[in-house]
Amino acid sequence: MIRLENVSYFYDPQAPPVLSEINLIFAEGVYTALIGPNGCGKTTLIKQVNGLLIPTSGSVSVDGMLTTDTTSLREIRRRVGMVFQNPDNQIVGMTVEEDVAFGPGNLALPPAEIRRRVVDSLGRVGMTGLEKRAPHTLSGGEKRLLSIAGVLAMDPRYIAFDEPTAYLDPPGRRRILEIIRRLRDQGIGIIHIAHSLRDIAEADRIVVLNRGTVLAEGTPAEVFNQADMLEAIGMDFPGRSR
Numbered sequence: 526m527i528r529l530e531n532v533s534y535f536y537d538p539q540a541p542p543v544l545s546e547i548n549l550i551f552a553e554g555v556y557t558a559l560i561g562p563n564g565c566g567k568t569t570l571i572k573q574v575n576g577l578l579i580p581t582s583g584s585v586s587v588d589g590m591l592t593t594d595t596t597s598l599r600e601i602r603r604r605v606g607m608v609f610q611n612p613d614n615q616i617v618g619m620t621v622e623e624d625v626a627f628g629p630g631n632l633a634l635p636p637a638e639i640r641r642r643v644v645d646s647l648g649r650v651g652m653t654g655l656e657k658r659a660p661h662t663l664s665g666g667e668k669r670l671l672s673i674a675g676v677l678a679m680d681p682r683y684i685a686f687d688e689p690t691a692y693l694d695p696p697g698r699r700r701i702l703e704i705i706r707r708l709r710d711q712g713i714g715i716i717h718i719a720h721s722l723r724d725i726a727e728a729d730r731i732v733v734l735n736r737g738t739v740l741a742e743g744t745p746a747e748v749f750n751q752a753d754m755l756e757a758i759g760m761d762f763p764g765r766s767r
């Protein structure tokens with residue numbers, strides 16, 4: 526499991542902390558959604574879970590390995606995949622298959638295993654047949670699927686998705702949500718940062734972040750019931766028109 530203990534973080538020591546005394550657990554096979562208003566610290570929080578950022582105080586461990594232990598960072602980053610908001614920043618290959626092969630290519634695996642992972646990962650996101658395409662010719666939705674395939678090729682135990690449905694049309698959005706659910710069913714721990722509450726009805730658990738602290742935590746039913754709280758922090762919720 527991923528464990529955050531009393532995590533506080535600030536970019537600027539003069540300003541209030543961006544994360545303040547966060548205690549959270551993300552387990553394998555559990556789909557956690559992370560919501561909260563603009564600038565509340567969601568992206569900063571997920572950057573802590575694979576050691577891209579190190580807490581100013583407190584600790585983060587992944588399956589018992591601390592992110593402050595530099596000898597563990599490589600393995601932590603393999604276990605915790607990140608799908609960032611802008612897929613263009615994650616594209617590294619000249620073709621789709623080269624792009625997906627890049628990560629496992631750095632793991633000193635036999636070529637046959639790399640090949641197997643590329644085929645398997647592209648299949649899992651429904652991109653079989655696009656292996657030879659140049660990534661820049663893909664649609665926005667396909668680029669996002671490609672970045673998910675690249676993460677899957679590392680055989681991660683956890684994946685954090687930062688607003689994975691942003692800028693997608695409804696079919697593209699449904700496709701991503703279906704992939705996320707399927708990955709959870711396959712035992713991967715999911716952290717899904719979402720802007721719209723509509724996207725996260727299928728989560729096992731919702732964490733509401735506000736101004737760098739955990740405001741509420743519970744099942745979708747429990748959290749959606751707290752309409753006043755959600756409205757107070759500016760989140761719209763299913764079933765209510767604006």
Ligand SMILES: Nc1ncnc2c1ncn2[C@@H]1O[C@H](COP(=O)(O)OP(=O)(O)OP(=O)(O)O)[C@@H](O)[C@H]1O
Pocket residue numbers: 536537543561562563564565566567568569570
């Ligand atoms: N690199 C940085 N340097 C300084 N301040 C930053 C940096 N990145 C983020 N911040 C500030 O930290 C706070 C939290 O930002 P963060 O991006 O984690 O929020 P978020 O919840 O992901 O927001 P959004 O919904 O807009 O994606 C904001 O006030 C932001 O301006």
Ligand SMILES: [Mg+2]
Pocket residue numbers: 567568569687
């Ligand atoms: Mg963000």
